[in-house]
Amino acid sequence: MTRRDVGAILFDKxxxxxxxxxxxxxxAANLxxxxxxxxxxxxxxxxxxxxFDVEQARFSPDSFVIAxxxxxxxxxxxxxxxxxxxTQxxxxxxNEAESAPMAEAVPLAPLLDHFLAHDLCLGVxxxxxxxxxxxxxEEAGIRDRFAFVAGSDSGFGAKPAPGQLLAFCDAIGVHPHRAVMVGDSTHDLIAGRTAGMLTVAVLTGLAEAPVLAPHADVVLPDIGHLPAWIGLDELGARPKSDGNRRVPTG
Structure with missing residues (x-):
């Protein structure tokens, strides 16, 4: 199995x-x-x-809220x-967002630990x-897996501009061409392309594959398929490196 030359993965949330x-x-319904x-x-x-349709409790696929x-x-x-x-x-x-119930797209802790065990640096x-x-x-118990976390108000701008992505690469010392931007919207993928990163689209958001594909190097069902695409050992297998490190965050 050939591994891609990837040193870091930046995830949309x-x-x-x-x-x-x-x-x-x-x-949205509660808010x-x-x-x-x-x-x-x-x-x-x-x-x-x-x-957002209040009765159906569903977002329209073209809602600006999505990205x-x-x-x-x-x-x-x-x-x-x-x-x-x-401000109010x-x-x-x-405040309402902080209490939103987080539903993991896949079991996150073992997947993130698998990436870290293969010496990949992670960010959001x-x-x-x-x-x-x-x-x-923090609620999902995965905060400590990420070396970098940026929001739209963190001082790097918001996607589709590439500021957050370039700040991530600069912070961890990885060239953008060795980093992957993973997201579910065209905002994520356009930002990734602009930054010079590989781009991976996932279908755990509301956008469909035909919308995402023109901006992505690959479209995957979810992030659980990332290890195979990168060329890592199967989840749970012992890596050849002696990794299994976590990157503390400040």
Whole structure:
């Protein structure tokens, strides 16, 4: 088995590490009902604004929320809540996001440990805000596997711009051409291509393969198929290196 020349993997969070629909549909429904003070008709109107069907509890595949930032959401909802400042609305959204139920796309801890055992450095680049992103990783018990975690408010910009991706490569000392960007949206993949990284699309978000394929080196069902694509030993097999290291984060 030939291993690709890959030294690092950068993951999107929502729709990649965690199943998007199972996680964020619950969050959106709770947020909209809370904002609407329980008024169904108002919650429905707010849902229409962000591409979310309150009755079905599902996002439209073209909803900007899927790959957007909390600031994008604040921009859209602010006119509906003149009594709230942008900061207040942003805080409310982030507080609700921190309590969103995280549904792992695949069992994450053994998969991430498998990558680390093969001396791959790992990071997360999300358009979510940094605080809820860290909370979600902590809740899943995987925060310590990542050498780098950046959100849209971490100072590197947001995808599809490549700032987070280039910051990751700079922080860990790996050239972008030896790094892989893994994501479920065109924002992730465009950012990866712009940064000069390999790009892997996964289908655990809402975007379908024909939408993602033009921007990806490969489209996989989920991140559990990454080891085979990279050319690693099977999950659970002892690597030839004496790795199994975890990279502490500051």
């Amino acid at each position: 929502d729709g990649t590490l965690f199943d998007f629909d199972a996680t964020w549909s619950v969050w 909209l009902v809370r904002l609407a003070n329980g008024e169904t008709s108002r919650a429905r109107k707010l849902g229409d604004l962000i591409g 957007g930032t909390p600031d994008d959401l604040v921009d859209t909802l602010s006119p509906e809540f003149p009594e709230l400042s942008r 609305l942003f805080t409310l959204i982030n 680049a999300t358009n979510d805000a940094e605080r809820p992103a860290l909370s979600h990783l």
